[in-house]
Amino acid sequence: MRQHAGALNRTWLVILGILTLAGGVLILLAASGTLHAMSPAMAPAESPVLTGDLHTAFGPASVTAIVLVAGVLLGALGLLWILAQIPRKNPADRYRLHQDPASGTTLCEASVLGSAVENQINTLPGVVGSSALLRGTAREPDLTMKVTVNNRADIQDILHSINARVIPDLSTALETPLRRTGIQLEVSGRNPVSGSTVATTGTVIY
């Protein structure tokens, strides 16, 4: 149901990996003396790489300020990366369903459609509870469902009903096929709360 920052993590880990690998290779080359052999301007093996006086280089206040700002910036980026790890639902806000806004707008909260889907799933036999989440846009909707079933449920039957009835009904309502659907099944020992009453339709002869 929740989304993780997988793509962001992969991108940054690849970038950081490449940078660290390049740094490591450079240190190895400098240590083995290959770098000195390739370019005589570089320091030879087993001699200090930096020969100048570092105290004078870091003397001016401007250099200190630059280092401080760079440190704070890196820290902030790291913090943002950590915050991006929090799993998020990222639900769609509201779907715009109008053709021509000049004649008026048509808006439908994605949660309204979600609760319609939930109500439909809850009527299936063996389903204890469900939650549905819509993402994307009205033209390209994504549906994620979490269905909690109990031991009386026939899971294949439930999946078939969802594919044959619930998903096509949502497609009908939005007038577009769903781009992606996800079903998460969960098993619970609870009893279903819905279905406590039924309308009687028995035949009466007077």
Place this chain on the structure above:
Amino acid sequence: MKTPAAHAGSRDLDSRGRTVLDRKVVEKIAGQVASEESFAGGSSGGFLGIGAHSDFSARPKVTVELAGNIAALSVEIGLLYPVPLRQVTERLRRRISERVTALTGVEVRQIDITVSWLKPADETTGRRRLL
């Protein structure tokens, strides 16, 4: 120069007085037109908006903004599920616009529709079959 008959007619019109429609009248007419569609409903019951439940026989809530003879409506409506929402709301928009203009003479320029709930039709009427 007006003819005496035309002059008399206009004086006659003036003497009839004016008919003024309150904004609420337009709101109620629009709500009634919307509720006459079988797929649309409003909410009923509750106190101060708490505990209201969706009801296909209730009038949807309509708010009208009047600017002279031109009205902009915003309708909060519940719909049958599943119906094609775009088609149905477009049909509803045309119908409300036509009927409100025909009944009140107010030109409807914009109708904003917000779908507040979606509910399947009751499969059974709740009545027993009579033989």
